Amino acid sequence: SNIEIFDTVDEVKVTAIVLAAGKGSRMHSDIPKQFMTLGDYPVLYYSLKAFQDSPVDDIILVTGEDYVEYCRNDIVDRYNITKVRKIVTGGAERYDSVHNGLIAADGAKYVLIHDGARPCITQKIITDSIDAVKIYSACTVGVPVKDTIKIVDEDQMGVDTPDRSRLWQVQTPQSFNRELLLTCYDGLAHDKCQVITDDTMIVERYSSVRTKVIMGAYENLKITTPEDLKIASNFLKKDVDTK
Template sequence: MKEKIVAIVLGAGEGKRMGSGIPKQYMIIKSRPLIYYALKAFEHSPVDEVILVTGEDEIDYCKKYIVDKYQFEKVSRIVAGGRERYESVYLGLRSIGEADYVLIHDGARPMLNADIIRKCIINVRRHKACVVGMPSKDTIKVVDNDTYAVSTPPRRKLWQVQTPQCFDFNLIYDAYQKLMDSGDTTATDDGMVLENYGDQRVKVKLIEGSYDNIKVTTPEDVRIAGSLVKARKLFRFLHNVHDKIIYLQMKILQKRFFTKKKK
């Protein structure tokens, strides 16, 4: 039987740090809502189904102005999320009937691409749990309550965690169920939930994503994301032009070759 891969796209955050007055996932980046880009990446991927988690009052809006408008056929349902990220993930997981693997992604990360999704699927099959991230470029300080430095962890051991975060479905669902039963409210990412409440025989594998795979949180991030989206479109345009030039050159060479042979 064919395996089933489901993506959960999280879009229930209020975006308080943005200070824009509207949820950040609906802010316009290069003529499209921010969350459009993550949904588009999964739409054109091997993922079988997408669960969109959003605010309860935004479900109808999402269906009409995002899912239907942009014809995201893989979005099978839109689920009301919770106040915190971990609650939204749990509600998304609970809405899935059956699945082999699940990819959990922040809708506020617009630079997700096919290569990252491909690596996620390969590695979750192999390791049962993998998280996208990148080695930290900066030195990180641990500080006390008064922001005085306490220690400096070795940079070579530090990664900046991103999404998607990918798991065997039953493995992460069981871990989240235990988290919710415990009343713990400290979980900030899905790998942490598995580390604290999952099968201790399964370790979370870190896989390289991209430094471009930023999470839009502040007004500055909006400008950066806009520039990255513009650069990606330009790259695709130039790549297509390059392919067409190569194709025309090959046609010319073939024509010359066959003309000489006939002579």
């Protein structure tokens, strides 16, 4: 169609929104996990550097009010992450932080929303996400679950065992047509009593668009509890043993 021809000719802006406004309560550390040291750098550096070296046009960094200056001076400027166009403050819930990032990402046709607590993101994950969002408008990376998953009741008694071959663990980046996701956030604003853990849930609930799930990587883990730092640090030691 004409629209497809137009899209391939016109430059479309792609913005990464990197989330670093969480408190990291499950890590039980003094500073939020995204600022803890991993190898030679803060956790947050790795994903910013990955987007810096990728085809995305620019980056919106979302962080807590108390960490804006630290992020600007000690990460963005210090490591020369020149694609960071704005640093904005987040909100109480992850979806509040995403919403602030989305508003700041004006001019973008597509957004890649990434957890700053996932340092092992690769260039392949980023380029595969960009390719997929241009086709599907909503896309997430994920991996097939390795363990059998059990649904339990309040007494931790087994209720059901879903078919493992249909279960994927969802990661980030989650990539969207920006206008689509903004419209879905309008729906969310009028319906605040839901438990929302990611943006694909928001698109499922407030639009008819289905999310494409593409292969991420088992290495693309989210730093959540202390042992995750050890695992990530091994992954970041550059394939020494696997080559």
